[in-house]
Amino acid sequence: MGVKIGEEVGYTIRFEDQTNPSVTVIKFLTDGVLIREMMDDPLLTKYSVIMVDEAHERSLSTDMLLGLLKKIQRRRPELRIIISSATIEAKSMSTFFQARKKDLRHAAEDSVPSHLPAVLSVEGKGYTVEIHYVEEPVPDYLQAAVGTVLSINDKEPAGDILVFLTGQDDIDAAVKLLREDTQDDRRRTSGLLVLPLYSGLSRVDQDLVFAPTPKGKRKVVISTNIAETSLTLEGVVYVVDSGFSKQRFYNPISDIESLVVTPISKASARQRAGRAGRIQPGKCFRLYTEEYFLKEMPTEGIPEMQRSNLVSCVIQLKALGIDNILGFDWLASPPPEAMVRALEVLYSLGILDEDAKLTSPIGYQVAEIPLDPMISKMILSACNFGCSEEIITIAAVLSVQSIWVSMWGAQKEFDEVKLRFAAAEGDHVTYLNVYKGFLNSGKSSQWCYKNYLNYQAMKKVVDVREQLSRLLRRLGLALKSCEKDTQILRKAIIAGFFANSCHLEEYSHNGLYKTVRSSEEVYIHPSSVLFRVNPKWVVYHSLVSTNKHYMRNVIAIDPSWLIEAAPHFYQVRTPNLAPC
DNA sequence: CTCTCCCT
Known part of the structure; x- marks a missing residue:
């Protein structure tokens, strides 16, 4: 548009406000920032048009924002709301924003949106991607992914490969297999440059995947979901889709969040395939059968709202x-x-x-x-x-x-x-x-x-x-500052986290703890400095549930501090503590 | 003996 960023067009994210209120007419911001803005300006009076992008991702804040916008629109019928979503499920979105009859009765004539929501469809700009399925279900998607990469390298013309697996473990294993193969059998894989990609990597390692592929080499990036939406790799022509990703699920009864390898949705599968068609027509190899895709794969994922701590x-x-x-x-x-x-x-x-x-x-x-x-x-x-x-x-x-x-x-x-x-x-x-x-x-x-x-x-x-x-x-x-008084420090932590207390099981030789509130069996995460130290009483910051329930970020405490901090939550019962 | 991924 030929304007300088921060003037007519600007953006706001957590630590950066590149806008000038008297000049800026178009502002890009994250949904979380917009919700924060509502705290000072509940009707968002600064804006006349609000466009919510990537609504299909159904993140916690997007869902909240859509509910809030619907509420605002009742008070501000002139506000225009545009929702862009990459799925075909536009109808449910449109129904959601359609004023209901009971709302109409209570509202004055002129406060009703003058038009029912319109559904527009915009053609994607990607190239076509040819989809391939496996004939039979694969017993092991990791092996299948490695095999598929090798066969693409054998049979297909030049172009980088992007493989979607579920997590660091999977990815490191696949990288290792492919690199070993390079040494065992020069002919098959000599041209492969195999790179892992997940958010835990250092910036330097992440940047490797963005470096241009050296001449005569074929880049293979083995990635988590991060390459599905957050990062875009240019030069990818082949996608290998395992059909799985890790998802968080929250159990409100036990108050535990778990990370579970879960089948992806059709929407995700399409998104993954689309990554092969950015620079030229591409191919996507799905490690599941066409029948599974058509008949069993869910159309949409479960919205974050329904699987999170709220x-x-x-x-x-x-x-x-x-x-x-x-x-x-x-x-x-x-x-x-x-x-x-x-x-x-x-x-x-x-x-x-x-x-x-x-x-x-x-x-x-x-x-x-x-x-x-x-x-x-x-x-x-x-x-x-x-x-x-x-x-x-x-x-x-x-x-x-x-x-x-x-x-x-x-x-x-x-x-x-x-x-x-x-x-x-x-x-x-x-x-x-x-x-x-x-x-x-x-x-x-x-x-x-x-x-x-x-x-x-x-x-x-x-x-x-x-x-x-x-x-x-x-x-x-x-x-x-409390200088070196770590006792007072720990008491402050307990004031927020008293509900997360655990005690070491007596005679436990493998570091088994039980949560005080619900007697869940938990362990200190191996990344903690208290791993294998196993103090008698601890308070944790969060639980992550994979093979076991792991406490991440742990401090040793004196149990009397719990009663001191939260007498309403704990009561003394000899010889131990129990929740009330 | 280990951590899908965004975001205020």
């Missing part, structure tokens, strides 16, 4: 003045159990009162902080305990994926390096040591590299920490 979602709606959360107009209703659980958790944290209204000041302050409510509660308590300087560092580290780079070779070295930072109290205090070291190094990327730290992640920690310190100042809360 505490963040509930508090945001509360902050927007939506009192009847259960009666909110959802595009897809979340399970009532998950709603009830979220309300319970927020109540136990003192964020909602008996009438499920935000408490003052805690509830309102928590809603202002753009983090998980348990973390926000931890921060607010730290302000009272006088350790907010340290706690916001911890909060920032906990809000990035992982500050360590994933190491597939040098495990032993890695563990040794980690010991330099390890604190007996646990991971949270260890993170403080890492952060201190990073600052002392002058925020050096070299230093990160030497210490197996992810430099990008550390930079993000600094950004998040700065945002939090600005926010606390704005809320009129004190930034104070």
Whole structure:
């Protein structure tokens, strides 16, 4: 359009506002930012047209936003809403936004949208992709994927290959197999450049997949879902689709989130295939039968709303003045159990009162902080305990994926390096040591590299920490350091995470813990500094469920601190503690 | 003895 970014056309993301309110007429932003903007401007009066892109992804915030926009439109019939979605399911979207008869009765004539939602279809600009299926179901998609790559390399003309598997384990195994094959049988694979791709890789390793393919080589990228939508690889002509991805599921009864290898939807399968047609006509090899695709594969995935913990979602709606959360107009209703659980958790944290209204000041302050409510509660308590300087560092580290780079070779070295930072109290205090070291190094990327730290992640920690310190100042809360008093630090953590306490099973030789609240069997994650240390009592930040239930980010505590922090949640029962 | 992926 020939304009400078940040003037007529701008964008806003978490740490960057490239707009100029007096000049900008088109603004790109994430759905989460727009929901945040609603807290100051509930009817989004700044905007006359709102376009929601990628609505088919059905992320938590997209679903929330669509429900909120529908509500806004009743008050602002002149607001134009455009929803763009890559699936054929436009009808359900259109029905959702169609004013219902009972709404019409209560609304004045002129406040009804003057047109029913129109459905427009726009042709994709990709090249055609020829789809191939297997004749018979494959017993092992990893082996099948490796075999398919080799046969493409044998039979098909030049062009890079993108393989979709489910996770780091799968991917590292496939990379290894293909690289070994290169050595065993020069003729078949001599031209292959095999690269893994997943979000845990360091930036340097991720960048390798974007480098142009050397002459005479064929690039094979073995990837998670990250290459399905988040990253785009040019030069891909062949896609191999395993038909699976890892998905998160939340059980509101046990309050545990699990990562499960799940069959993908037809929508995902199409998206994956489309990745082969960006520069020329391509081919997609699906490692499942055509019959399976047509008859058994679900059309759409399950919206995130229906398989997530909803505490963040509930508090945001509360902050927007939506009192009847259960009666909110959802595009897809979340399970009532998950709603009830979220309300319970927020109540136990003192964020909602008996009438499920935000408490003052805690509830309102928590809603202002753009983090998980348990973390926000931890921060607010730290302000009272006088350790907010340290706690916001911890909060920032906990809000990035992982500050360590994933190491597939040098495990032993890695563990040794980690010991330099390890604190007996646990991971949270260890993170403080890492952060201190990073600052002392002058925020050096070299230093990160030497210490197996992810430099990008550390930079993000600094950004998040700065945002939090600005926010606390704005809320009129004190930034104070507790120096070396890690007891007070742990008490502040417990103020947010008292519900996540576990004790080591007596006579347990393999590190078996049970959660205090529901006696679930859990273990300390091998990435924790307390792995194999196994203190008697711990509090964890989150559970990840794969083969076992693993606690990630763990601190050792004294059980009396639990009763001190949450007498309403725990009551003393000799000789141990029990939930009430 | 291990971590799909976005996002405020």
